[in-house]
Amino acid sequence: MSDLLEKTAAPARPLDTGGLFPPVSAIDIEAQGVAKSFGATPIFSDVSFRLARAEAVALVGANGTGKSTLLRCLMGLIPTSSGKVTLLGQNASSAKGKALRVLRARIGLVSQKHNLVPRLSVLSNVIHGLLGQRPGPRHWSHTFAPVASREAGMQALEKVGLDGFALRRADRLSGGQSQRVAIARAIVGNPEILIADEPCASLDPAAGEDVMELFFKLAKDKGVTVVFTSHNIAHALQYGDRVIGLADGAIKLDATAASLRPADLRGLYD
């Protein structure tokens, strides 16, 4: 395992996506020497990688290695302790206020716990995904939303197969349906990057498989760059073009999914 890790670890190099990966026309996500600690507790340090446009990257590692924290750092939801994050060609680490909001509006997030607003309708929840691009009270509820936003919301629901559930309260949905609505909310604004934090962790295996298939079908159809975390090794290898492994507070693995076997990833959990 350690041989493989040393062999595949990919230092960030200018103008390409890493040691093993061919040069590409556009880099959507770049982390340079990113470190994060909570108080005196370091989570990870010196994390560097470049993700090309339309690439699907699985972020794997044991509990507590900082996968979710890294995703939050990438989106600017929490500040990095050091290092630089570049999203869609813009410095996300230094972006603040409106500049950061405009940048986030080009990214979609799907969380492990779905994070829908329970008392509101499915359609209102989906329309909330447009708030970054179209702020203001008209997008607080589907009742007041402009026709174009309602249509966009319904189209997103149709893509996840839930257009018949538009007026149902979000807390009346099953886990799989909730996650589909969360995906609809993430894609309604046509994001250029999709970030998913263990999107099927709270679902049963069949529902989890459905959600992953749907999520990656939608992402591939639109040529969207995807970063997702997963404890499911099969998912990481099946849906990721590339796998980045975190362990002991650093990147220990960075390789194409095609070059890896499940046994290679299991070492990250030892």
Add this chain to the structure above:
Amino acid sequence: MTSITAPGRYERPSAFSFLGYALGLTLILWCLAGAGFSLEKMATAPPRFADFLDRAFPPNTDPKTLQRLGWKMVETLQIAVAGAVIGVILSVPIALLAAQGLVAGTWVNQFVRTLLGFIRAVPDIAWALVFVVAVGLGPFAGMLAIAVDTIGFCGRFFADDMEGTDKGPAESLTATGARKLDVVACATIPAAMPAFISTALFALEKAVRSSTILGLVGAGGIGIELKVGFDLFDYPTAMTVVLMIAVVVIGIEYLSGWARNKVIGEQR
């Protein structure tokens, strides 16, 4: 049988604990003395109370009196409902400023929370006195007193309710690039709504109880009838007022409890 023995039932307190108990007991005795506690008065009170009941019963059921008191009770409820509704509505933006991590910084949070603490520290009857001076005698002063008292109560609890909501939906909306105000309106307030409604119903109950005594200081409502009844030794009328207040307050509490159960039931 084993040779294991149970520990003693009591442990000898340490000198520090003993000093604490002694200080606590002294404090209670000091407070009782300050409150004029008197066993002699306790012993003579029941006959006097029985004499009051004897003079108060039967309550005054004269139709004209009942009609006058009924309208005063309606005015009391109007003061309570109008004051509580205005107070609850104004509490929402104030609570947004008081809640940490929502729309305002720490200094603003602390300032607004201190202000709400001050409002709560002043009793509703004192607010009524202030507003009687400011706007004159009558129900408007009472309504303003109830509104301010409600802001002190709801402002603090609404802020606590919002701080206690699940942060997940708010984070997901923040991730879409939504503004803070949009995040609060779409995620935080809907999540806190059941708690808001429950707190607002408690505020209404409190307002109805408070509004029944605001008349004592000239701020409208049925309280003035209670004062006049006692001042003129018209105990049957005073008893009618007391019974009307009890019926209305208990009725509002039942109504509020029913509404609260409906809201919590929907949440389930």
